[in-house]
Amino acid sequence: MTSTTTPTTAVRHRSLGDHTWQDQAVCNPTEYNPVDPETFFPGPEDTDKIATAKALCAQCPVARACLDAALEAGDTHGVRGGLTEEEREPLHTRIAERLDHSRVNDTLAGRDIHLTKAERRAVVLAAYRHDVPVDRLARLLKISDEHALKLYRETRRAIRHRQIAEDAARAATTGDCADQLGRQAFGTAA
Secondary structure (H helix, E strand, C coil), X not given: CCCEEECCCCCCCCECCCCHHHHHCCCCCCCCXXXXXXXXXXXXXXXXXXXXHHHHHHHCCCHHHHHHHHHHHCCCCCCECCECHHHHHHHHHCHHHEXXXXXXXXXXXXXXXXXXXXXXXXXXXXXXXXXXCHHHHHHHHCCCHHHHHHHHHHHHHHHHHHHHHHHHHHHHHHHHHHHHHHHHHHCCCC
């Protein structure tokens, strides 16, 4: 399974249930910013509306939060985060594999962020490697202590199996080289 990664930049991710980012959105109509919400729901052939919506999104300080919210909620309508419905479609199909390390780090720092499956696995692995207590992992992922302990056991087992496989591959490679060296060094029996 291939994971999709995004660059680690200083991004403030929205917290679970947090909709306050919408107050900062350029598309939010106010007395001083009379934006027509219909601009963000153009027809597929309405290139002028699409260009206008994308230009507004390009100025928006919360475009990333908007895109994340659309992807996480499965919102497939309109221009969101600067992308049209068609442009977001491949992202929707791969959202479970998204792995954004800045989101993982924010979660480990205690922020309450919506995580994909790949990001949740990364949180467990990082927490395991940094000896984060089971009860803290449980709080970070909003799971029971028993479930967190089970995830740690599965992680430990996966790491051990990976190490065994790597050792076996290394031994097989070393064995092949030694066997070839032996034949070359000693020739054939006369």
